[in-house]
Amino acid sequence: MTYNLKQYEKEIRDRIGEKRFLHTLRVRDTALELAKIYEVDQEKAEVAGFLHDCAKIRDHDELIKSANEAGLLLTKEMIKAPQIIHSYLGAIYARDLYGIEDEDILNAITYHTTGRANMSDLEKIIFLADYIEPMRNFDGVERARQLAKKDLDAAMYFALNNTLKFLVDHDTYIVPTTVTARNYYKEC
Ligand SMILES: [Fe+2]
Ligand SMILES: [Fe+2]
Known part of the structure; x- marks a missing residue:
């Protein structure tokens, strides 16, 4: 299995900036x-890290148009929390445009924003890498970095809690998947 994603670099760069x-x-x-x-x-x-935001189109109308063109069914949750759309659309692009067939990679892209219960190690790694990459700068990021290197489940619990706090503080709609994920990792 060898992926040659170099050929898609320009296309992705042009799409997401x-x-x-x-x-x-x-x-x-x-x-x-x-x-x-x-x-x-x-x-x-x-591969999953490189492609996780491949559909992060900044303009909202453009994103919705692209989702429709790609055949992504926009759920009620996606309408209420449009920041999750690029994850689902990203998995479609990864499969249809970039030839990714591996379900684990596709799931890691799909769930990198919301998380979900019972994630694979790859899914957790992409979720956390997105959360702690070196330019991230928020209260708790150092703790998240330490935990990510020590215990993926503990890091997920920490990151999901922090994410939920942020969403509450900003009076943002919260998708049930994230709440379910948080409760799941509380028990892990
Ligand atoms: Fe993203
Ligand atoms: Fe990202």
């Missing part, structure tokens, strides 16, 4: 570090 593209490279590198620690397939971690 330079700033977001550089973020995806940092997430790829952070995911690789975590994959080494937890003995997860390093290539899959790099």
